Amino acid sequence: MGRGFLFILLLIALPAAAQIYKYTDAAGNTAYSNQPPDGVKAQPVELPPLNSVERQAPPAPPAEASSREQPRSAYEVLELTNLPTTEALRANNGTFTVNVLIKPRLQGPHLFRLLLDDQPYGQPSNVPILQLVNIDRGTHSLAVQVIDGEDIVQQSPTVTFTVQRVHKP
Structure with a gap:
């Protein structure tokens, strides 16, 4: 290969x-x-040579400053939207999308990872519109995490919703 x-x-x-x-x-x-x-x-x-930029790691904060500061979230807002919480979500084939509201924008190496019923769902992505496919009917919980590799940077509040799948004869 x-x-x-x-x-x-x-x-x-x-x-x-x-x-x-x-x-x-x-x-x-x-x-x-x-x-x-x-x-x-x-x-x-x-032809002139092509431009190139090497990615540089951000400088590490001094050890003294980081020990005195309280840990804070990397993002001011991180939540799932486009999910009904007071009524059932009608998705006959169990497929629907959810949006991630995040402020400020997703940073460099960070990715979104969905948690469906407290388990990772799908592949991590940097796109704030995430699709769920063939979700069983019933009540589920959903949250989104911002991850950096295997590290969890931040997690949204968990949203509970109900999927209703109607099958026509």
């Missing part, structure tokens, strides 16, 4: 390293191509 992946990566990178040529076509227009045309004087174009 490793060699195949490396081969595919090299194939993708080759076009990025290809030479670009500038020439004047028969109509007098300036044109660019990755291959010099036959019978036309083409000049190689020197």
Whole structure:
């Protein structure tokens, strides 16, 4: 698998390293191509290097300051929305979406993870609209966690809701 992946990566990178040529076509227009045309004087174009930014870890807070401060939440608001709590959620196939209200926005490496009936549900994601599929009828609890790898950064309050699935004959 490793060699195949490396081969595919090299194939993708080759076009990025290809030479670009500038020439004047028969109509007098300036044109660019990755291959010099036959019978036309083409000049190689020197492209500037690509920009790149290395990700830097934020500096660690001094040990003294962190021990004196009270622990606080990373996010001011973290809650699930788009779930009825006073009436049943009608989802005939058990599929529905929930929204995550979060302030400030989700930070860099953090992801959302749903907890359905106190168990992780689905794959962690950075999208604040999460879909649940084929949920059984009945009463369930749902919460969302913000995670950083395996660490839980913060968890929303748990919402209890009821799924109603009506089957038509």
